[in-house]
Amino acid sequence: MTITLAVPSKGRLEELTREWFARHGLTITRPGGARSYLGAIEGMPDVTVRFFPASEIARELIRGTIDLGVTGRDLIHETSEAGPASVSFARDLEFGHADVVIAVPEAWIDVTHMHDLADVASDFRSRHGRWLRIATKYITITRQHFAKAGIAEYRIVESLGATEAAPASGVADIVVDITSTGSTLAANGLRVLEDGVMLKSEANLIVSRTADWSPARKALLDDLIGRLED
Amino acid sequence: MTNAAYRRSQLESLVEAQGGCRATPPLLLRADPYFDLAGEEFGRRLLLTTDLTGAEYCLRPDFTLPIVADYIEQGAGAPAAFSYLGPIFRQRDNGPAEFDQAGIELLAQPDGDIALDQVLTFARAALSLYGITPQVQLGGVGLFEALLAQADMPDAWRPRIRHRFGHTEAMDRLLTRLEQAPGLERSEQPARETLVEDVTARMVSAGLSLSDGRSPDEIADRFLEQQALDAAQVPAATLKLLRDYLAIKGDALSALKQVEALGEKHKLFLGVPLRAIRRHLDGLGEARVTFDASFSPRLDYYTGIVFEMRGQGGTVLASGGQYDRLLERLGATAPIAASGCALWVDRLEAEGVK
Numbered sequence: 001m002t003i004t005l006a007v008p009s010k011g012r013l014e015e016l017t018r019e020w021f022a023r024h025g026l027t028i029t030r031p032g033g034a035r036s037y038l039g040a041i042e043g044m045p046d047v048t049v050r051f052f053p054a055s056e057i058a059r060e061l062i063r064g065t066i067d068l069g070v071t072g073r074d075l076i077h078e079t080s081e082a083g084p085a086s087v088s089f090a091r092d093l094e095f096g097h098a099d100v101v102i103a104v105p106e107a108w109i110d111v112t113h114m115h116d117l118a119d120v121a122s123d124f125r126s127r128h129g130r131w132l133r134i135a136t137k138y139i140t141i142t143r144q145h146f147a148k149a150g151i152a153e154y155r156i157v158e159s160l161g162a163t164e165a166a167p168a169s170g171v172a173d174i175v176v177d178i179t180s181t182g183s184t185l186a187a188n189g190l191r192v193l194e195d196g197v198m199l200k201s202e203a204n205l206i207v208s209r210t211a212d213w214s215p216a217r218k219a220l221l222d223d224l225i226g227r228l229e230d
Numbered sequence: 231m232t233n234a235a236y237r238r239s240q241l242e243s244l245v246e247a248q249g250g251c252r253a254t255p256p257l258l259l260r261a262d263p264y265f266d267l268a269g270e271e272f273g274r275r276l277l278l279t280t281d282l283t284g285a286e287y288c289l290r291p292d293f294t295l296p297i298v299a300d301y302i303e304q305g306a307g308a309p310a311a312f313s314y315l316g317p318i319f320r321q322r323d324n325g326p327a328e329f330d331q332a333g334i335e336l337l338a339q340p341d342g343d344i345a346l347d348q349v350l351t352f353a354r355a356a357l358s359l360y361g362i363t364p365q366v367q368l369g370g371v372g373l374f375e376a377l378l379a380q381a382d383m384p385d386a387w388r389p390r391i392r393h394r395f396g397h398t399e400a401m402d403r404l405l406t407r408l409e410q411a412p413g414l415e416r417s418e419q420p421a422r423e424t425l426v427e428d429v430t431a432r433m434v435s436a437g438l439s440l441s442d443g444r445s446p447d448e449i450a451d452r453f454l455e456q457q458a459l460d461a462a463q464v465p466a467a468t469l470k471l472l473r474d475y476l477a478i479k480g481d482a483l484s485a486l487k488q489v490e491a492l493g494e495k496h497k498l499f500l501g502v503p504l505r506a507i508r509r510h511l512d513g514l515g516e517a518r519v520t521f522d523a524s525f526s527p528r529l530d531y532y533t534g535i536v537f538e539m540r541g542q543g544g545t546v547l548a549s550g551g552q553y554d555r556l557l558e559r560l561g562a563t564a565p566i567a568a569s570g571c572a573l574w575v576d577r578l579e580a581e582g583v584k
Contacts, residue, residue, distance in 0.1 A: 107432035108444065109425075110453035115404065120444070120452070122393045128443060131269070143274050150400025152269040152528060168437035173444065189436025 002048050003220045006060065006069030009037065009051035013203065016095045017070045024228045046220050055079070062086045064210030067221065074100055074178060074201035078140050087206045090225055096203035098180040100138055102145075102196035105167050105174070106189045114149045114195050117174075121153045135159040135166030136176035138198075145198045164188040234579060240359050241332060241575070242315060248334050248352060250311025255296035257317075261286040263295060267559060268529060275320040277327060289319035289328075294570065297335050299560055306562045310337045315575070330575035332356065333550070337557070338566045343506060345569045346535060346552055347513050353539055353548040353571050354515065360582030364539035364547060366517045368482060368510070369525035371395075371551075372534045373489065373503040374475075380498045381471060384462040386455060391472070396526035405472060408464045419457060425450035471496050478523040482511055485521040507535055531555035537571075541581040548573045 007028060008014045018028045027042040028049055039049035050066065058075035060066045062083050070093065076083040104111050111117055124132040132154040136142050139156055146154065157172045164184050166172040178201065179185055182192060205228065207221065246252060258279075265273045276288040290296065293314045301310055315332040334352050339345035357364050374395055378388055387408075394401040429446040433439075440446060471492065478488050486504060493500040511519055517539075526536055527549075536551030550571025557566040 105433065105436055105438055107429050107436060107438060107446075108449055109429060109432075110449055110456055115407065116456070118393070118400070119390060122389070127448065131266070140274075143270050147271050148399070150394055150397040150403075150528075152271040154270060155265055156270055156273075170439055170442055189432070189438070 001216050001220070002046050003067040003217055003224070004048045004050055005041070005224070006050050006052045006057045006066045006071075007039070008054045008057065008070060010034065010053075013054060013070075013096065014051070016203070017093065020093050020095070021228075026227060044224065047224060058083070061206055061208040062210065064208045064212070066208065067211045067217070068205065068207045068224075070203060070205055072096055072098075072201050073204050074098070074138070074141070074199055076206065077199055078138050081140055081144065083140075086210050087208055089204045090207050091205040091228055091230075093203040093205060096201070098178045098201050099197045100141055100176065100178050100199040100201060101182075101185075101192045102198065103164075103175050103177060103185045103190040103192045106186075106191045108191075112194050114151075114193060117193065118149060118151045121151050124153060131155040132174070133157050133172040134174055134176055135163050135172035137163065138176050138178070141198055142176045164190060237359055237579070237582060241356060241578075244352070244355055244359065245313045245315045245332050245334075248311060248313040250313050250334070250336075253293065253297045253300075253312040253314045253335075254316065255290060255293060255300070255314075257290050258287050259290055259296055261288040263299065263560070264288060264291060267295060267531075271528075275322075277319045277321065291318055291320050292572070293318065293331065293333060294335060294556075294572070295560070298337070298557060298568070301337055302557060302560055302562050306557060306566055307338060307564075309339050311335070311339075312337075325576065331572050332575055333570060333572040335568065335570040337568050339569070342534065342552060342554070342567045342569065343509060345567065346510060349550055349569050349571050350510060350513055350537065353537075353550065353573065354517065356573050357539060357547060357578065360578045362541055362547065362578070362581055364517050364541060366514055366519045367525060367538045367540065368507060368519060368521045369536040369538075369551070370503055370507055370521070370523065371526050371532050371536055372506065373500060374523070374526070375533075376500055376503050377471075377475060377493070377498055381468050381496070383464040383468050384459065386459055386462070387464055393530070396524070396528045398524060401476065401524070405469060409466070409469055411460065411463050419454060422450055422454060425453060467496075476524040478521070480520060482507075482519040482521040485523070489521075489523065503534075510535065527551075529553075531559050534569075541577070543581070545577050545581070546574065547577050547581060 007017050021028050028039055029042060030036055030039040037051045039051060041047045041049060054071045055075055057069040057071040058079045061069055062080050076087055111120060121132045134142060134154055135157045137160055142156060159166055163175050163177045165188060166175055175190060261276060261278055264276060276291050278286055278288050280286055297312050312335040316330060317328050318331045319328050321327055334349060336345040336348060378392055394404050426446045429449045433446060474492055478485050486507060490504060526532060531553045532551055533554040534552030538546050539548040541547050548571055552569040554565060554567050556568050
């Protein structure tokens, strides 16, 4: 009987996650080094550690094939509309803070709020013969947020990198992007709407609700989470 | 023959008996027209795939669009009737993504009222095959547009309010904003040329195209219009009228009386759209009919009267109405009357078992 903890497999995220666990007295080991995808927690043989890319951790938590893991809150919301309902957020790891925001060209002096955007979107097609285009990698989050704001007249242009450059390159009119300081957006002549924060994200220790939680496995989980009290 | 199969064959006969053409559009359709017509909100329900060139296709998510697009391509104008029954594909929270829909489309009919009657009769007949006496909800798009056109307010606000009709939250937010609009002293307006220059400079420095998308003129004009809008407030009495109107909901006869009374109080001419709704009440027989002043699909091509029929559990079994602006949106060069409805066959079958 074991439970599976997924940890980001590389870079700063892996480092910070292991540091955070260490601060709480738990040492995550990765015996095979950076090329190995299997690890352990010292003194907790019932916990299997797996190293995954952060986006796969989100997907597998929602599916319930891993029991708990560390990933960004944004990825849970983006991976599936059912994402937030399929997991519970157990611990804010206090790093990776960033906001998913709506930003428009700084030159759009008439657009400061979502309701301005609703107006611009509503007659964009009759003025320009095409829909307002939004570049983003956050398709699910954007659709949900815009539906709530009552804006339906737009098209998403999927952007997997350098989203902030999309307006200047003519690919899109505005962007939905993740930012921690806003400086990249500002450097590209973009301004975040005053009510344009769609989601506040951070690295989080997340428990799958869809995994199979037998009483024995639940006890293992409670023990692990209990040790991670602040 | 089992009961279910018997009902299905009766539904088939009803669809065939609509006196029109039985439409069987392809299962695989270009996705772009759907995004163009209904935007991303509907787009997220599509089952998408791409061909070798990267062009996006979807599994048929509804019948109306391919039927109407084909009608326009054949040279729109002549009265036409189409009926359909077959599978459609949509991502849903519950239930499989493939399910059957049946319905009719009446295009360019000489009398829109008679066409809508035929649509309502068809929907009622289909529901009665399953032994269902539905709860019918009517909505008045034409009625709201008539009220909005006559209500006392600066013209610039009318399209902004119309745009939010059918989205209760967004409408409430806008009305609240208007109610709280501060009577701000406006600082002096900058000159238009100065604004255009300023916006142009900002766009150039950010590397934005001045011709594709929003131009400096458009931005400056909207900026000035917005300043003017903040100053040109919607009178409190009009906001109250809109609030009162949108809150009207209930048994159709008494709800329509309330609308009438509200119209008289504010000296509005609502007789024509009101009579149009009343005319259809008789045809609905013993079904319980309600009218909800705030009810409308969120697609701006609906006009006139819209309806939903619900079963006991409150699930929508049939929905439709008049959509005279649809054909123009799909490329017709002149306005063409259209009405129709769609039936959720899987829900009918589930409801019929009860």
